[in-house]
Amino acid sequence: MSQSTQVRKIDVETIRQDFPILGREVNGYPLIYFDNAATAQTPKQVMDAIVDYYSNYNANIHRGVHALSQEATDKYEQARIKIQQHFNAEHAHEIIMTSGTTHGINLVANGFSSLLKSGDEILVSAMEHHSNIVPWQMLAEKTGAKLKVIPMNEKGELILDEYRNLISDRTKLVFVNHVSNALGTVNPVKEIIDIAHEAGAAVLIDGAQASPHIKADVQELDVDFYVVSAHKMCGPTGVGMLYGKQEWLEKLPPYQGGGEMIATVSFEKTTYAGLPHKFEAGTPNICGGIAFGAALDYMNSIGFEEIASYEDELLQYATSRLKEIEGMKIYGEAEEKTAVISFNVEGLHPYDIGTLLDKMGIAVRTGHHCAQPVMDFFKIPGTVRASFAFYNTKEEIDTFMEALKKALMMLQ
Template structure:
């Protein structure tokens, strides 16, 4: 079992007060809080080795380059990529997905099909729509059921020789549903399709093994897993990364430039144009180390208990409905109360120091499916407690009384 109080002491913000009340932070699905070791590591970079990377022969540049590349290798091992050059630093999941869609613009043609799921964040819908508009390909959608799960039989029926890309999230940000991505990847590959997994909501809760999954691309953000904002990773199989053209042109991603012709650098630099978020990339490695020291098995067990307890407590409230009731879930509960707008609940409990997310969570197709304007989403992390859940439940009850 985790020593939760010891872990909580690692996070300075958790001792803060909001509106005069102790902070209860249940918006981890939007961004996680940062432990002191991550905060200190960012400051240490700027205080001790601040320099540009890969280009300088001076000592600070070499120190910064070494730290940045060590972080890349840490992340390679964390996700079990075969090569470190399959790990690309990005600004986040959205950047990674757009990098891939940009590359496929030179591959897809009219009549080809891209399959997405109805559970996607807008960041894994809009870039593919733009790609289809540009290339003449068709976007096909895997439907969902009332439990918030994908209808796998419908997915099977969508696949054909026309399918060139399948893209789904590992875990739904709006509902917490864990998708059967290994099955989806295997089926898509049987038709020769490439597969991109949006892992933004998965990496705080589990360690993806990209070789075991056999996905072609896996994108995630650092800020949801105790790392800095503006950081992310795109994993891509070597063969695919070699096949796709560069996403941006500039410094670092070139081998030789003349006015007649430019040749591109080898992986991973081919996709890393310009000066990156050096401090962020280094510190993302620190965050990965921190999570691994706690242990993802321990994180999973604790968050599983929080989810079970919160579900039980919230369902004690008359008129409360939970969306996303499938069997396989991460520690996310999306709910509404009959006759009350989710924004109103969120606003009142914020006054009591409780941070939850309200709205459509950048997943409007899900809300349209349920015919609702949005939900109240409580998303839990390993540093949260059952006592905080009790505080939230009482606050929701109070808000309901005030608004009824």
Template sequence: MPFDIEKIRADFPILKRKVNGYPLVYLDNAATSQKPQIVIDSIVNYYSNYNANIHRGVHSLSQEATDAYEIARQKLQKHFNIKNAYEVIFTSGTTHGINLVASGFSEILKKGDEIIVSALEHHSNIVPWQMLCERTGAILKVIPMNDDGALIISAYEKLLSEKTKLVFVNHVSNALGTVNPIKEIIRLAHDVGAAVLIDGAQACSHIKPDLQALDVDFYVTSAHKMCGPTGIGMLFMKEEWGEKLPPYQGGGEMIKEVTFEKTTYAGLPHKFEAGTPNISGGIAFGTAIDYLNSINFREIEAYETKILEYATKKLLEIEGLKIYGTAPGKTSVVSFNIEDIHPYDIGTIVDKLGIAVRTGHHCAQPIMEYYKIPGTVRASFAFYNTKTEVDALVEAVKKAKLMLT
């Protein structure tokens, strides 16, 4: 459909509400996106009309629920250009997917093996690997960043060796908006025989990744940042790794045969989907994918680029304001501070004017330590935001500065 901002905004019921007497200006999309009515209706429809457990029942409701859930899996397969639907594993979100892979590799890595993360990572793509190193004796190495908030690829190349077994990098930095050169990162890792996991949580609402073209081994993301519900996500796992890694959890669904003497496991994806899943969430994830594709990702990317450029220009007109993350490739995130004003104070004041931004270290403390700051104010934009809302943010920040200096 044509990109009609007013029609798009009408799809999101929450955008009609007021906060503290002001129209809501929601600029915290990097934390979670808002949900269109069609996604909300999908959840209500499941619980109202065919709520049943999946894969286990011969009755009609169970079959209907199973069909809807597996159709959603196929939607993700098509959207991300994944070779096989069974390589799509439903998780509770990005963090769950990362921990699932880390748990599997704890059976594979040995003392002295090396794994690499980047300086731009969210804590959920740092802590599990530190825990993995503690369990296995593997060594964690870090790709450094520069002042623009971009990774130093020449330094990454020097870190790689035959000891490198795993590389973990986010597709987009949640704190700065930097788009990492993941295709090159994956290629260089594969040249030394290392596997690669890409954290796509911040990318997939802005970019439509082609996972076969990337040739990535693992890719994780969360529905709630793609206009879908919370509590559901995706782990793409190449079939060869699905056969190598042990199950993450034991329970129903992930088994082939159980006796008290021995259990054999099911194949992908069920091997990693123990227990009753978030059925309504999975179905609604598929609905959210349909909705985003109905708008068209090229249109989304082009519109958000205009919003980012406009917001960057208008915010930099405020004296004393500094933007962190100025790499050439960025998604629609602006992280900033004003001189000696604490970001929390700015965030609190602009909230009184109905504007939702995120303040703090954004679960990316190493980035803040690099810049020697306590945190930033982060305004993160989606395709349903407008230049008028950017203007409201700029005026609110000006008022906050006036009050705090």
């Protein structure tokens, strides 16, 4: 890498001071948190935004003429603009505030129930989270559309030639995750989107796992819908966003009825509000939305290129260390990966390994990771998943390895 393009190193020790939870102990050991793919930890800067909201301007938004309401409205809408700018949406009203990725997916699936008919086809990939499978199964049952699956190979990569064979003029929707939560695979979403558009199909990309590592540009991708959750990005739980192209959001009917999503109401007729309010019925998670904006500010202050470069270092280091262990099997060895390692050790159940690691203060995830079809593909009940963030260290990986070897001695 040339000097002019070299990515600056992040100051991990200074960053760790922003996360109070990293200083605590679990079962008498210093906490090592390797479950970032489930939920990232929250820095003080985001906590401060939450406390500031409840301490100084807690009020409902959009409806009040008083000062607190106007201040809360301004802060909430500023957060929407931060999200728009982060993902490079053309318009702020293309950003729909949701309770998270699952909410966004269900909103789109519900909308398409009035647009699909029997004989239409929808495609999902073989490596999806249950949240990006079940809503489309429900949609297929409701409309008579047929659900087809894009297969993957043993490395945990989608087979694009098979995708090209599956897609046709009957295909109306394609749904793929940007990054697999179970394997860490980064999917070639731009190519997937272009192929779908050539066939006249719309595309939803589940960006939940990509968003902490990759700064997606929705206009460059030319994606129709993109969904994320704030809690994967150092933000609070219970808030996320759905990006949708304006023309698609205008075609879809409202997802829920209630306050805020209306223009006028009488017992004879209701007219709906324009975007984004058409899809935001009821009082939103105001504080969560503002804190989501603060989390984006925080991560952008570190830099996504810097985050990705450092996390890749952690991934490569942990992968090489894990391969030292006899009987080690890593699932998901795609060329393009984020900092996620799913593994098993021959003859041992992942739950037992995870339980013993927890006794030594190390948080990993075990099970099927809400991606049971992936586990069925590999013919396993689940894996141990270690997932890293920019506030983790190689020293933590070394401690994890010592604990893992100790756990394996106890189990074998």
